[in-house]
Amino acid sequence: MSKLSNTADDILAAARTFIVAGGYNGFSYADIAEVIGIRKASIHHHFPSKVDLVQTLVRRYLEDAVAGLGELERNVPEPPELLRTYAGIWARCIEDASIPICVCALLASELPALPPEVAVEVRAYFQFLSGWLTGVIERGAGQGTLTISAAPRVEAEAFMATVHGAMLSARAYGDTLTFGMILAPTLQKLIPGTIEVD
Amino acid sequence: MSKLSNTADDILAAARTFIVAGGYNGFSYADIAEVIGIRKASIHHHFPSKVDLVQTLVRRYLEDAVAGLGELERNVPEPPELLRTYAGIWARCIEDASIPICVCALLASELPALPPEVAVEVRAYFQFLSGWLTGVIERGAGQGTLTISAAPRVEAEAFMATVHGAMLSARAYGDTLTFGMILAPTLQKLIPGTIEVD
């Protein structure tokens, strides 16, 4: 039996929208209460404290990433296409404004001010994503389908950094196409056989 | 005549420390008042509103960047060394924790929630930095001292994104050496003649 409507999920969805807009301190229980049409106190019924709410949110965000990238890896076997698809997913999320920036990239920027329970989840996300990218790049380099100039781990960290930085730039310029523009040469440098421009 | 102590500058310095820790909503006038030892209301004498304070802070941050990179360009003539030095300056700022993250990179992450007066200054910083990097890369590509695989503008945006993303990763991992580790291969790819690892 599946629930027809789940208030807890609605609260998490609203909170995510607020967080990607303005970070941990950028929203209040009152803000969430208003958009989903319940009273402020009722949110405490589902999530006793703001820390509980955001901790749950980030943990689920990580779980979704683990599941999503796991499935992606099953459907898309080749490392070059895997990186292209990963970047493409974010390009679409930014272009249609559904998730205009990674929740954990945003929260990482204000990490010293986050409650430790939340900070640890953000760190876990970075570790998972960089580990996943390291595996993909390692495999691609072994097959010769990716060209790397440093250790897979280092290339993975650089790739992840470019993705997150491109999100910041897209936001700063208010231009949703900036992300794709930045990722294109980054992918090109890793994927051999593409035309070099001078 | 130079002032012996300047409270306004002390306020700006304290505000910058708070902002790089937790963003625009991560500090209050009370926080600043406490660390510099004056009353909350006295800050309003120097900066009538929080928007005035942060707007001044970001504008000055941009002015310092313009002056600093201008002087850097006068002292360091070669584009490859210019990029290396730029990355090195940030590596040192992060390693000694003096400025653990770029003020504007952080504020860009919460841009939709920022007062418009602040948002416009953040945008101006991104435009200036990307313009400066574009010039350096264009010059290096023309001289043949830099190898690019896309338009200078695009390479500049990608480089800037990697720098900002590396700041986020350094923060997430709580490891100050992460930044330098990420920037190394990024610089290597732009600077010809460096050893390729496979």
Next chain:
DNA sequence: ATTTACCTACCTACTAGCAGGTAGATTTGA
């Protein structure tokens, strides 16, 4: 004499969170 730089004392609005209550659904026990 006016301005500068601070002060005390206050305001309104909002913050997260709590106490206690209620309507309705579900579970349990005799």
Next chain:
DNA sequence: TCAAATCTACCTGCTAGTAGGTAGGTAAAT
């Protein structure tokens, strides 16, 4: 089987504390 007990999901009404900001005063420097 029917009633008591419990649970869920919300409510009203409140709290202490914090937010940014204001009014008006003082002491010193220009």
